[in-house]
Amino acid sequence: MLAASTDDEKGIAITRFSFNVVGIMNEASAEYQVLRSESQSLKLTASDALFLMTDELESLMKHSMDSALQFTSSLPALILENDQARIT
Numbered sequence: 001m002l003a004a005s006t007d008d009e010k011g012i013a014i015t016r017f018s019f020n021v022v023g024i025m026n027e028a029s030a031e032y033q034v035l036r037s038e039s040q041s042l043k044l045t046a047s048d049a050l051f052l053m054t055d056e057l058e059s060l061m062k063h064s065m066d067s068a069l070q071f072t073s074s075l076p077a078l079i080l081e082n083d084q085a086r087i088t
């Protein structure tokens with residue numbers, strides 16, 4: 001993507017990058033859903049401590065997914081603007 005010299009090449013590179021990021025996010029989302037399903041099953045028989053831990057794990061995973069989605073949706077624009085401070 002950094003080697004793209006024309007606006008068309010940059011657009012194609014960003015589109016490909018975005019497509020790959022969406023694929024990764026879909027995989028992460030699917031794994032998050034599995035985690036939620038399995039933790040729901042655990043909660044049915046869990047002690048209070050385990051219940052709280054699975055609840056916290058779900059909350060942290062959701063926060064992580066939300067943060068990743070927000071960052072990845074803004075990343076193509078940051079790359080085009082070459083905003084290194086916000087990218088790193």
